[in-house]
Amino acid sequence: MGRRLLFLGPPGAGKGTQAAMLARALGVPHLSTGDMLRRAVTEGTALGLRAEGIMAAGDLVPDDLVVAMVEERLAEPDASCGYLLDGFPRNVAQAEALATALGDGAIEMVLLVEVDEEELVSRLLGRAAELGRTDDNEETIRRRLEVYRAETSPLVAHYPATGIEVVAVDGIGAIDEVFARIVVALAGMPAPLPTVPP
Numbered sequence: 114m115g116r117r118l119l120f121l122g123p124p125g126a127g128k129g130t131q132a133a134m135l136a137r138a139l140g141v142p143h144l145s146t147g148d149m150l151r152r153a154v155t156e157g158t159a160l161g162l163r164a165e166g167i168m169a170a171g172d173l174v175p176d177d178l179v180v181a182m183v184e185e186r187l188a189e190p191d192a193s194c195g196y197l198l199d200g201f202p203r204n205v206a207q208a209e210a211l212a213t214a215l216g217d218g219a220i221e222m223v224l225l226v227e228v229d230e231e232e233l234v235s236r237l238l239g240r241a242a243e244l245g246r247t248d249d250n251e252e253t254i255r256r257r258l259e260v261y262r263a264e265t266s267p268l269v270a271h272y273p274a275t276g277i278e279v280v281a282v283d284g285i286g287a288i289d290e291v292f293a294r295i296v297v298a299l300a301g302m303p304a305p306l307p308t309v310p311p
């Protein structure tokens with residue numbers, strides 16, 4: 114079993130970019146619920162049809178739908194050698210559902226990517242102009258930040274309370290600089306036990 118990591122941080126912190134880079138470096142799948150849901154919307158699946166309006170408003174897709182989607186993905190063979198979760202869990206109920214589904218070892222360590230709110234808004238508005246994501250208009254951005262504060266940020270205290278370390282990384286700076294900080298943060302963490310005898 115390889116790394117089982119969780120990336121936490123507000124929208125616009127760059128955690129998706131960093132999570133993709135780190136997953137590639139570690140050779141584990143990058144599981145982004147935002148990407149999975151956007152794919153469902155594009156493909157017009159039943160889940161996508163339910164999620165579309167909710168995502169456009171900046172609200173959270175109902176827990177039962179997201180939890181089922183993640184459980185299905187984690188059951189795929191590539192996730193048996195570890196994974197990097199990005200965008201899930203997004204509230205305490207989802208964290209508890211994950212712990213129930215996978216047991217106590219589901220997450221080894223949480224990486225919190227920190228960026229102040231002013232910078233987040235300007236980054237997200239910039240991204241809106243570039244990529245045209247439908248949830249990147251100013252009103253939705255404010256709503257997503259509000260949802261993060263109310264629903265997701267309590268995980269920063271929840272995980273240590275359940276014995277899982279949260280390591281904060283400064284998300285301001287060039288992509289490579291932030292990545293280097295993440296590598297340093299991970300280096301301080303004990304290696305996972307080998308599953309195969311040497």
Ligand code: ADP
Binds near residue numbers: 124146207
């Ligand atoms: P960001 O972190 O930039 O807001 P994401 O790509 O992680 O973007 O998520 C985009 C949207 O997808 C969220 O605003 C939400 O509507 C939905 N979403 C993603 N992950 C979850 C989740 N775990 N639970 C509920 N909704 C989710």
